[in-house]
Amino acid sequence: MSLHPVVERVTARIADKSRRTRETYLARVDAARPQGPTRRHLGCGNLAHAFAASGSDKPMLKTGAGGNIGIVTAYNDMLSAHQPMEQYPTLIRMAARNAGGSAQVAGGVPAMCDGVTQGRTGMELSLFSRDTVALSTAVALSHEMFDAALMLGVCDKIVPGLLIGALSFGHLPVIFVPAGPMPSGLPNKEKAAVRQRYAEGKASRDELLEAESASYHGAGTCTFYGTANSNQMLMEVMGLHMPGTAFVNPNTPLRDALTVAATEQALRITHLGDDYRPIGRTVDEKAIVNAMVGLAATGGSTNHALHLVAIARAAGLIIDWDDLDELSQATPLLARVYPNGSADVNHFHTAGGLGFIIRELIDAGLMHADIRCVHGGDLRQQAQAPALDGTSLVWRAPPTQSGDTAIVRGVAEPFDREGGLRRLQGNLGRAVVKISAVAPEHRAIAAPAKVFDSQDALLDAFKAGALGGDFVAVIRGQGPRANGMPELHKLTPTLSVLQDRGQRVALLTDGRMSGASGKVLAAIHVSPETACGGALAKVRDGDPIRIDAEAGVMQADVADAEWAARAPSISDLSGNAHGLGRELFGLMRANVGTAEEGACSLFSNDVADDTLHAHR
Template identity: 60%
Template sequence: MNTHDAIRSITDRIVERSMRSRASYMKAMEKAAQAGRNRSKLACANLAHVAAASEASEKRALLAANIPNIAIVTAYNDMVSAHQPFEQFPALIRNAARKNGAIAQVAGGVPAMCDGITQGADGMELSLFSRDAIALATVVALSHNAFDASLYLGVCDKIVPGLVMGALGFGHLPAVFVPGGPMPTGLSNPEKSRIRQLYAEGKVDRSALLDAEVKSYHSAGTCTFYGTANSNQMLMEFMGLHLPGSSFVNPNTPLRDALTAAATERVIAIAPPRNQAVPLCRVLDERAFVNGIVGLLATGGSTNHTMHLVAMARCAGIILTWDDFADISAVVPLLVRAYPNGKADINHFHAAGGVGYLISSLLSAGLLNEDAVTIMGEGLDAYTSEPWLDDGQLAWRPAVSASADETVLRPVTAPFQKTGGLSVLSGNVGRAVMKVSAVLPEHRAITAPARVFVSQAELLEAYARGDLDCDFVAVLPFQGPQACGMPELHKLMPALGSLQDRGFRVALVTDGRMSGASGKVPAAIHVTPEAAADGPISRIRNGDMIVIDPQEGAIEVVVDPGEFGSRPPEKRPLRENWGTGREYFAQARYSVSSAETGASFVAPAY
């Protein structure tokens, strides 16, 4: 297969741009690998601690240091539905490791907060920063230097990016990521959205809203809409860190358990001392990150990954920019319609052909780096297959050759649109991103006067009073990482969606984030420079005409340049950045990088 010229060119320019930093990172990983198998280098007292709690047979093996010891880093907790199934995984993994002549130990746990719980609440100001806290917790878990390879148990929004960032600090070790799977389909996502909007309009009461929400989020597993959590799982498969076809198998099923055991077998197969190691640093190179971006754009995935992928790449010494996303989006077609980009949920996507069909289709068009290294070996051929149980035994077979439902999943030859689901906007407001795949074409471009708000609450109060029955662009500055940790503003969507449905032209401009479930209202988000850094968004005033045009990649405030440039920036509104633990992240707000460079306070500068 021949790689598309644009994909090859973009990959090559990332390689060139990252040459020095990538070389520095790889040199550090080579040095770590050359230091030898870490457990065998431990002093006797250190090694005794490693084995102290193990049963007798495993203790002997750990002390002898002659078989692989696999680290389990887990995001298990009971409250987050996607991570609750991980409670049973360590036992499955330990058993599979024993059967394959290895040992597995839980090396540590990482926090796993739920954005669905903190939406619109103070805790959301910790959400983005939790990613870097997870990266820190991951490197602490591995810092004992007692492991030969690692398994990472994580699913949701900040957890997988944080695990990847931390794992890359020990990139000389082989690594396999182990998903938990989505919950079965409940109340449809469009119906849930309809009830939310009716509640925002005062047409149904809280009991009706709660009933709809409970029927939507009803079981263990990932939420079924195609937000950041499920975008994470797609990425791990496209980037070669999951077993093929494992991302969207429901939890607590025989196939899910078989895949967890197989993930253990696979990490042992690519781990020293008996095998040729395939370290994580070799898998996550420039080709893998381009493949991840292709998958994101072909599926209309979460805008959060315009930051997460950048931060993850920096931990591997690779420099991605939003221009890379924009240029890939120009050649990669949109092939998936899953809510909020369509009516289907992630289970429908999986049933229609899923990731195996999608990768096969993109490979046939040359839109992936087919020679990328994965945990399965060289190339992506293994990822054009799907798992199944053959008389109770795990096996793989070729993915379907045709989509089972072209309202959900299409071939490259008949896409939903010829370009990807993301636009990068530039202009005198700064730089921003917009998820266009969920927005109808007639709503994407808008020119309307600004209405500036200091908070989500102020906008929603204006909506409740009926003050927003007009065309306008809602501008919410001081929502960026330096200001308050960059919370998601998804609570605004039912109100803005209601106004749009009533015929008004509305949009959102903010230096904050939207949920991975960004919906039907055009939203220019992640504006950088942010208002807290005196970015131009802080000089927008009520009544200024705002132009948003994703087709042209433009975001402009129509004000005389001299006047606009001379305006003093608004100062950060007084807010209490304390309570709900927010005061503990004060230093993070001072040191965090911009949205375009990953919004990270830990990503190293190799």
């Protein structure tokens, strides 16, 4: 099947505008490839420190020729998605020994839970935790002991951070090893209904806690299709997982078999063998385009409008929201998973899941099948489904038909003619909007602005009965430089209540929403942000605001002369600088790029500096 012309055009455009930065990056990848086991280049004292506590692996590390795997783990037992990883290093070390190699935990990375910090001050550290994870990954791999790496992580900022860090060691083969989703609990729509009732004062805290606990009830990833599960989709379509790994439940024989298989494969694809697959060459412009198409086709998280830009930049590639918008308009929506539907990811997986969707997109020419996947094949093989035949791990062809057309559909009968994400632009700047969960009748609004400098100010206005009529809620001062760009998901129940009452409402902000962005129109990530003199600082209460997701328009309908004469009104941001560790992140806030540049604080020199210069 030939490539869809839009996919072909966007891929070529990315390759062209990234030519210089990508060539520089790949030259560094090639120069870093060692001869023989990496550890042999260390001095004797260095090496002795590195294997002093390695027990039965010491002879291999001291004199053997086998590969050594660095394990970078985001394990902690507060995150349900990461708790199953507690015993992964033991399993990986055993599998590596049996395959003639070795494995060591190279280091741990921080792993915060956005579900715990949602609506709290700690959420102001969330986005910068991605950059912290990337830095921690680099520290872990800096010991020059490793011939390959396994990344243990699942959740929101953690997988992007692990990937950005790993790309700085682009000469290493890297495989991502997730834990899988928890079994289905209270249906997400029922949980959302209790949240809305609580926002209206019609449900007690005890009722709300009971509903939340029935939804988030055990080990594994949260089952809605937010950023964590979108991460797993991305790793599949970029070829960084063993095939079909994303949504196998934790603590099952199949999950353990996949972890063992990832270990064995990591040793096969080192520079010591004949099938060397460094991550710097796996993550190319084709893999990045696959990621954007997969995001659109499944209605994935808006957070990846930031993360994919930063990931691409780490590999010397330049993308922007125009690329994402163009691909999304050409990609049909093939999945309905909460918040874009009532199903959770377990139902999605059972109905055919990613294997079915990847095959459909390849057959329609919407994905590059010829990427260099870590499992040794191409993307078509990535679509295979893992299973156990007795105790042996096998892969089978994906289903040819959807198991439930209310959840998964083929390209011939999509849920929508285009994907879930769009780019908006106008005199307010540029922004991202997720439309896959928004009903067509709510995808455009023309209404007066109600301006707030925090989400709590809006909630206070709601409680005071001051949010009557149609309006666009403008929440400003929420960008990465202002306060770390927190998610504003706390607003979802309140805005949903107003919309259900018959009011036309929308959100307009330089902050983030959530991987669980829902049924209310939300123009988010507005760039430039308020703290940098962005146009949201000019908006006043009552200004007519027009947002049209279908047309890609975001506009304050104020006379040009008046708009030009207005001085920006920027709120006092000093309260964001201290408390709960925020003072430690001042350097990141001061150096962070714009939302469309990935809201990243890491790229200020070398290849990344070239990337920024070319983009601007």
